[in-house]
Every structure is written in structure tokens, then in C-alpha cells.
Amino acid sequence: xxxxxxxxxxxxxxxxxxxxxxxxxxxxxxxxxxxxxxxxxxxxxxxxxxxxxxxxxxxxxxxxxxxxxxxxxxxxxxxxxxxxxxxxxxxxxxxxxxxxxxxxxxxxxxxxxxxxxxxxxxxxxxxxxxxxxxxxxxxxxxxxxxxxxxxxxxxxxxxxxxxxxxxxxxxxxxxxxxxxxxxxxxxxxxxxxxxxxxxxxxxxxxxxxxxxxxxxxxxxxxxxxxxxxxxxxxxxxxxxxxxxxxxxxxxxxxxxxxxxxxxxxxxxxxxxxxxxxxxxxxxxxxxxxxxxxxxxxxxxxxxxxxxxxxxxx
DNA sequence: AGCCAGGCCCTCC
DNA sequence: GGAGGGCCTGGC
Numbered sequence: 001x002x003x004x005x006x007x008x009x010x011x012x013x014x015x016x017x018x019x020x021x022x023x024x025x026x027x028x029x030x031x032x033x034x035x036x037x038x039x040x041x042x043x044x045x046x047x048x049x050x051x052x053x054x055x056x057x058x059x060x061x062x063x064x065x066x067x068x069x070x071x072x073x074x075x076x077x078x079x080x081x082x083x084x085x086x087x088x089x090x091x092x093x094x095x096x097x098x099x100x101x102x103x104x105x106x107x108x109x110x111x112x113x114x115x116x117x118x119x120x121x122x123x124x125x126x127x128x129x130x131x132x133x134x135x136x137x138x139x140x141x142x143x144x145x146x147x148x149x150x151x152x153x154x155x156x157x158x159x160x161x162x163x164x165x166x167x168x169x170x171x172x173x174x175x176x177x178x179x180x181x182x183x184x185x186x187x188x189x190x191x192x193x194x195x196x197x198x199x200x201x202x203x204x205x206x207x208x209x210x211x212x213x214x215x216x217x218x219x220x221x222x223x224x225x226x227x228x229x230x231x232x233x234x235x236x237x238x239x240x241x242x243x244x245x246x247x248x249x250x251x252x253x254x255x256x257x258x259x260x261x262x263x264x265x266x267x268x269x270x271x272x273x274x275x276x277x278x279x280x281x282x283x284x285x286x287x288x289x290x291x292x293x294x295x296x297x298x299x300x301x302x303x304x305x306x307x308x309x310x311x312x313x
Numbered sequence: 314a315g316c317c318a319g320g321c322c323c324t325c326c
Numbered sequence: 327g328g329a330g331g332g333c334c335t336g337g338c
Contacts, residue, residue: 028319126319126320127320127321129318129319129320130318130319130320130321130333131317131318131319131321131333131334131335132319132320132335132336133317133318133319133337134318135318135337136318136335136336137318180334180335180336181334181335182333182334182335183321183332183333183334184320184321184333185334187321187322221322222320222321222322223321224320224322225320225321226320226321227320227321230319243319245319245320246318246320247319248319274320276327276328277328278327278328303319307319315338317336317337317338318335318336318337320333321332321333322331322333323330323331323332324329324330324331324332325328325330326327326328326329326330
């Protein structure tokens with residue numbers, strides 16, 4: 001009886017097209033999802049999206065979720081949008097699978113989707129990503145939410161909404177330092193001040209071109225080419241964005257010998273060289289040429305594959 | 314100890 | 327443009 005009631009907690013729906021929830025939430029694009037498990041609910045993911053504690057699980061081709069405090073009926077379209085379920089993966093795969101490098105990756109991880117996150121949270125997350133690892137980025141983001149965000153009271157615990165730009169600006173740089181953000185505390189604080197003043201309207205950038213949006217976000221402190229492209233790809237719906245980080249640098253060098261003509265070897269000698277800003281732009285242009293409007297999906301496949309390899313190392 | 318982890322910024326040159 | 331160096335932190 002209890003079990004029956006608990007099972008009814010889930011709201012189910014069938015996404016249109018392929019979906020791999022684990023790959024989507026675990027591929028390093030979002031930082032507030034945790035693996036969770038309980039006798040009543042089984043294995044699932046727990047996260048915070050738009051001020052809701054959200055639980056999610058996949059059973060074959062069906063997605064099951066809970067949302068609190070919003071009722072599932074109204075939250076469902078928000079969640080579908082967040083999960084990138086509007087992306088036409090068939091079309092994307094058809095376009096990308098002619099590439100002999102991507103084809104096996106697409107075959108290996110079908111249903112890996114690019115999320116459409118809250119831009120402000122995404123921006124802060126990737127400012128924190130500099131010189132950092134995924135576990136600690138997650139810790140930083142969670143600490144910021146816990147310190148300055150609104151508490152979400154729950155039957156079985158508590159989570160915190162991600163705080164507004166104003167709240168982060170009001171918190172001050174030293175309070176952010178106390179959360180072990182290190183030198184990124186200053187960037188997060190200064191960016192919060194600028195965004196809360198309306199210097200950059202993140203949601204408005206969804207309507208702008210890729211180039212204009214990149215130009216706008218890279219005016220913010222702590223946001224250069226790589227972080228900017230992550231924000232565009234993972235929260236501003238710019239699926240042509242192509243963040244160039246160490247994983248992508250390595251994957252490009254290894255898999256696309258053509259690029260060796262204009263990028264340094266990632267494993268050349270004792271001190272591997274990083275691409276210069278100009279070379280990063282060249283890599284992006286090369287990707288735009290080859291992958292067109294779906295470069296972001298190509299990027300995420302290359303990134304995820306290299307990430308899994310480096311986790312095994 | 315020293316290097317690495319999904320960079321960015323500043324100072325020369 | 328490009329090279330070099332510094333930067334918080336935590337784990338190995």
C-alpha cells in the first residue's frame with residue numbers, strides 16, 4: 001500500500017526520440033545532479049531546476065520525474081525544455097554520422113542530449129570551472145546555493161535554489177572566498193554585480209546570434225572563449241557553440257589529423273602547449289565548417305568520450 | 314614535492 | 327598576436 005502510493009509519486013512521460021538520462025546528466029554539462037537511491041523510489045537522479053527539487057529516472061524509453069514545490073503537471077514542459085527534448089536528434093545524427101569519428105560515438109551513446117539550463121547558474125558554474133575538476137565545481141555550485149539560495153523544504157531533506165545575481169552580488173566577494181572559490185570568487189562577484197545591474201541580459205541573448213551572444217558574455221570577468229562557449233551551448237540554446245578545452249584539444253589532435261596543421265600537440269614534450277586564443281578560434285572555425293549548426297553536439301560527444309577515457313586512466 | 318584539474322587575466326615583447 | 331607567469335583549492 002505504501003509502495004503503491006510511493007510509486008504514484010512518479011509522473012511518467014515518453015520523450016520524443018532517443019534519450020540517455022545518465023549520459024545527459026553525467027557528461028559534465030550540469031553540476032547539481034546526484035545519484036540517489038531509496039527503497040521506495042529505487043535508483044534515480046536528484047537535482048534542482050528552477051527552484052524545484054527534481055527527481056528523475058529512466059525506465060527503458062520512459063522518463064519518470066517528481067517536482068517540488070511545483071506540481072508535475074506544470075513543471076513537465078519546463079523539464080522537457082531543460083532536458084533538450086525538443087532537439088531533433090534524428091536530424092542531428094543523420095548530419096553528424098557521416099563523420100567517421102562521430103559515428104561510433106553516436107552509436108555508443110545514443111540519446112546524449114545537450115541541456116538548456118538556467119543561464120545565470122550555468123554562467124557561474126563555468127566561471128568556477130577554471131583550473132578545477134568536476135567534483136569540486138559541483139561542490140562550489142552547491143555551496144553557493146546553500147549559502148545564498150532560497151531553501152526548498154522537503155519531506156525527506158532540503159535543497160537550495162540557485163541564488164539570483166542580486167543575491168550573489170549582495171553576498172560579497174569575501175563570503176564567496178569563504179566557500180573556497182579561490183581567485184574565482186572575485187570573478188563570480190563582479191559578474192554577479194554586472195548581471196544584476198542589467199549590463200548583460202542573459203535571457204535576451206537567447207534571441208541573439210551566436211556571435212553577438214559570445215561577444216556579450218565574454219565582456220564579463222572570468223568569461224573568455226571557453227567559458228563563454230559553454231554558457232552559450234548549455235544554457236542559451238546555441239547548438240553551434242564549440243567550447244575548446246583540454247579534452248577537446250586532445251580529441252581534435254587525436255581524431256582529426258587535419259587540425260595538426262594549426263594546433264600544437266597536447267602531449268608534446270614535458271610541457272604540452274595549449275592552443276593560443278587565435279588557434280582556439282581556428283579550431284572553432286574548423287568545427288563550424290565541418291559540423292555546421294550541430295557543432296555543439298559533436299563537441300559534447302568528443303568531450304564525453306575523452307572524459308570517460310580520462311576517468312578510466 | 315610537484316603536478317594536475319574542462320582557464321582567465323595581466324604584463325611585457 | 328604570442329609567450330610567460332600567477333592564481334585558490336584539493337587530491338594524488
